[in-house]
Amino acid sequence: MVQIEGLGRLLAEHPFFRDMPDDVREIVVGCCANAHYRPGEFLFKEGGPADHFYLIRQGEVAVEVHAPGRSEGVVVENIGEGEIIGWSWLVPPYRWTFDARAADQVRAITIDAACLRRKIEGNHELGYELYKRFIPVMGRRISESRLRIVELTTEPGE
Amino acid sequence: MDGVFLNPDPAAVDPMVPRPFRIERRLREVDGCFTLHLKAVDGRPLPYKPGQFNMLYVFGVGEVAISISGDCRDLNTLVHTVREVGTVTRAMAKLKPGDCIGVRGPFGNPWPVEEAYGNDILFVTGTIGLAPLRPLVYEVLNRRDRFGKVVLCYGSRGTHDILYEPLLHQWRGRFDMQVHVTVHSAHAGYRGRVGSVANLVKIARFDPEQTTAYVCRSETMTRPAVQALHDRGVTSDRIYVTLERNMKCGVGFCGHCQMGGSFMCKDGPVYRYADIERIFTVREL
Numbered sequence: 001m002v003q004i005e006g007l008g009r010l011l012a013e014h015p016f017f018r019d020m021p022d023d024v025r026e027i028v029v030g031c032c033a034n035a036h037y038r039p040g041e042f043l044f045k046e047g048g049p050a051d052h053f054y055l056i057r058q059g060e061v062a063v064e065v066h067a068p069g070r071s072e073g074v075v076v077e078n079i080g081e082g083e084i085i086g087w088s089w090l091v092p093p094y095r096w097t098f099d100a101r102a103a104d105q106v107r108a109i110t111i112d113a114a115c116l117r118r119k120i121e122g123n124h125e126l127g128y129e130l131y132k133r134f135i136p137v138m139g140r141r142i143s144e145s146r147l148r149i150v151e152l153t154t155e156p157g158e
Numbered sequence: 159m160d161g162v163f164l165n166p167d168p169a170a171v172d173p174m175v176p177r178p179f180r181i182e183r184r185l186r187e188v189d190g191c192f193t194l195h196l197k198a199v200d201g202r203p204l205p206y207k208p209g210q211f212n213m214l215y216v217f218g219v220g221e222v223a224i225s226i227s228g229d230c231r232d233l234n235t236l237v238h239t240v241r242e243v244g245t246v247t248r249a250m251a252k253l254k255p256g257d258c259i260g261v262r263g264p265f266g267n268p269w270p271v272e273e274a275y276g277n278d279i280l281f282v283t284g285t286i287g288l289a290p291l292r293p294l295v296y297e298v299l300n301r302r303d304r305f306g307k308v309v310l311c312y313g314s315r316g317t318h319d320i321l322y323e324p325l326l327h328q329w330r331g332r333f334d335m336q337v338h339v340t341v342h343s344a345h346a347g348y349r350g351r352v353g354s355v356a357n358l359v360k361i362a363r364f365d366p367e368q369t370t371a372y373v374c375r376s377e378t379m380t381r382p383a384v385q386a387l388h389d390r391g392v393t394s395d396r397i398y399v400t401l402e403r404n405m406k407c408g409v410g411f412c413g414h415c416q417m418g419g420s421f422m423c424k425d426g427p428v429y430r431y432a433d434i435e436r437i438f439t440v441r442e443l
Contacts, residue, residue: 040347064346072346077353080361101346144354147382148342151284151354152315154376 007032010109014055015082016133024129031115037061037102043085050094052110053086059106061085064099073099077141087138089113090131173409176215176260177204179236181253187239188319191286192251193227196236199258203233207268208293209400209428213408214238214250215260222246223405223423225290226264230297236261239289239321265408267428269294269398271301274370277396278306280362282383284313284355287374288321290400290427294372295329302334309336309362313355317344338362355379359386366391373399373431381439384431394432401426401434 008029011017017025035054037043043054046066054061060080064073076098079085088096094113120127183195198204204212206226215221222244228237242251253259271294279298283291298308310329314320320339330337338358340351351358355375369392373383380399387397403415405423415422418437420429431438 062346062348062352075344075346075348075352076342078351103349144356147356147379148354151313151376151379152342154378 007034007109010034010057011055014057014109016055016084016137020129020133024126027119027123027126028111028116028130031112031119033110033112035108035110037106037108039102039104041102043100043102043106043108044096045099046096048096050086050088050096051113053084053089053113054100055109055111056081056083056085057107057109060103061106062101062103064101066099073101078103084134084137087134089117090134173262173265174407176213176221176262177202178258179261181255181257181259182235184253184255188314188321191239191241191321193237193239194250194253194259195228196238196259196261197234198236198261204236204261204264205233206230206236206264206293208271208297209269209290210264210266211290211405211408211427212236212238212261212263212265213405214240214246215262216246216249216253217258217260219249220246221260221262221406222250223265223408225427227289227292228296229300230293231300239286239292241286262408265405265423267424267426269372269428270430271297274298275304276306276368278364278369279308280359280364280369280371280387280392281310281312281374282355282359282371282387283311283374284379285315285319286321287376288312291372291374292322292325299329299332299335306368307336307364308334309338309364311338311340311355311358311362313340313342313358315342317341317348317350336362354382356382356386359383359390364390369396371397373397377401377438394435395430397431398428399431399434400428 011025011029043061056079058081060078062075063077064075066073085100178199179196180199181194182197185193187193208230211223211225213221214224224238224240227239240247240250242248281291281295298305326337329335340353340355340358344352371387371392373380375383384397401422403422406412406414408423410421410424
């Protein structure tokens with residue numbers, strides 16, 4: 001019970017959930033757990049089941065692409081404190097499309113996706129509140145990725 | 159190559175006549191990029207202000223507009239960092255210490271410095287955009303006590319093409335300057351940031367109400383940089399940007415660099431964003 005209360009407070013403090021109605025956020029708390037990752041530890045790997053998503057409370061997570069012939073992956077983005085990582089749990093077939101690895105000590109709240117999907121099926125308001133928060137994040141990241149393509153093709157240049 | 163036949167009258171100030179400068183040093187920077195340290199053959203210095211550019215003439219090949227990237231307080235040496243992108247710059251890359259090139263300038267509207275007194279300073283740049291901005295960074299640091307926080311946000315493609323990397327480390331080591339660097343991709347285990355420059359603007363610590371921002375990026379990337387500044391609350395009248403067009407004469411005669419009623423070679427390349435906001439996104443202008 002004490003842990004649930006603590007998670008509820010952590011969830012309410014995280015920017016992603018901060019303005020969610022209390023009664024809706026409380027539904028999510030039951031699917032949450034605290035997690036800690038050491039530097040270099042994987043949160044998830046490409047192709048694996050997207051059964052969680054993560055609210056980063058502290059530290060940085062490197063989003064990586066595994067490249068054949070290279071012993072190490074290529075980091076394409078860092079995701080830090082106050083952000084979320086993982087939206088593949090929303091979209092069938094629920095598989096990760098990148099690797100995510102702790103770049104330093106990472107403290108996060110993990111949210112059980114299967115648990116959440118079940119709850120969303122029975123509570124569409126919860127689904128609406130979550131999608132309202134996920135879609136802007138996804139849109140911003142797509143937009144940033146597009147701009148980085150532009151950046152790579154226009155800078156440096158004549 | 160000897161260019162002493164050019165401009166034989168040392169008192170001549172015709173802006174269309176190049177003065178011969180000798181290459182004292184040639185530094186290899188990141189891949190495809192080099193820095194020339196030049197000295198006037200006639201010994202006369204070429205005073206300039208941060209943000210100005212020169213027309214550099216490779217004899218027998220052609221002339222190209224290149225921003226000055228040294229410390230404007232050092233009147234003995236003229237510094238240009240150049241990227242090999244065209245016929246002239248590729249020919250310039252082959253020159254060696256002792257060779258001469260022609261220099262016309264300085265031209266253009268400089269970065270304003272005094273207007274930012276009392277404010278926090280934010281530099282936003284990427285790849286070779288740091289070169290035209292470096293004289294301004296030097297100048298701000300030379301007058302460090304006139305400003306609040308000084309923040310540099312810089313982005314490059316990867317970990318191997320960070321321009322002036324030792325200098326960035328040196329600046330980062332100062333206690334009175336924040337230096338944020340990001341790259342587009344990196345090897346696993348890289349301890350720095352990976353992502354866009356706009357994201358650096360989001361995390362940088364400055365007072366948006368009292369910040370003057372200097373943005374030196376390609377025009378396409380200036381837009382998201384300005385948007386990130388607006389999102390933080392920095393208004394257009396405190397944002398300065400650079401524009402680039404095909405500059406030829408450098409003095410507003412030929413019209414090659416005209417945008418609306420403005421000639422970038424003499425009215426720019428530095429503009430207050432509020433002054434050009436209306437035409438900045440006009441296509442084909």
